[in-house]
Amino acid sequence: MPENRLLTETYFAKRDVLLRFLTRLCGDEASAEDVLQDLYIKASGARIDGEIQEPLAFLFRMANNLYLNRLRAASSHRARDTAWHDLNPQTALEGSGIDGTGADASPDAEAVVAARQELRAVMKALEALPPRTQDIFRLHKIDGLSQTEVARRLDISISSVEKHLSGALKHLLALNRSRH
Structure with a gap:
């Protein structure tokens, strides 16, 4: 059986287990569902050299890696935003809704x-x-x-x-x- 078929079959058979795992990692089910969707896309398109002995363990590892990639990306976005706000403090205040009026903070x-x-x-x-x-x-x-x-x-x-x-x-x- 091709590896991506084995992975997708395992994915569907154990989707609920993977979702629980990701919900614990992500902290909420919506984020977990997003990672789970990414996992399906990766697993269904996977081209693996060799044989996968433990497809569920392989999927857990893939899910964990996808979650970590999202964390890194979010961290990079926060760092860029912070750097931008540090260089442009007036713009940061104007666009943040800090004035407390409840007005639309859109520029x-x-x-x-x-x-x-x-x-x-x-x-x-x-x-x-x-x-x-x-x-x-x-x-x-x-x-x-x-x-x-x-x-x-x-x-x-x-x-x-x-x-x-x-x-x-x-x-x-x-x-x-x-x-x-």
Whole structure:
């Protein structure tokens, strides 16, 4: 029997067990269902070399890895949001609904235009950096890879990644200071 068929049959036979496991991990059933859906997509398209002795254990491992990937992605998004808010405190306050009025916290048209202009300036500033620094910055700050993952992907040292990121952030900070 092809491995993906074995995995999908096990998935459907043990879906409730997998859902309970993921609900404990995620803390809520809605998130668990999302991971479970991702698991089905992965399992049904899996191309495995060799034989899977324990398909349920294999699915548990896949589910756990998918959950961890979601955690990492959420952490990266929070880090980017925090960095953005740290660099743009006024924009952060305006868009957060902190004033307590209960008003819609969506940005008005002026704020959207200003944010787009700011983004264009940042992207232009990034283009002024050396290509290697641009690549490292994008992989880490935009794609959400860890410094270790960036170093491994580009076959360079972590120290080199840190130096490139430091240079890019100094460059962007100087841009921010000159604009404000």
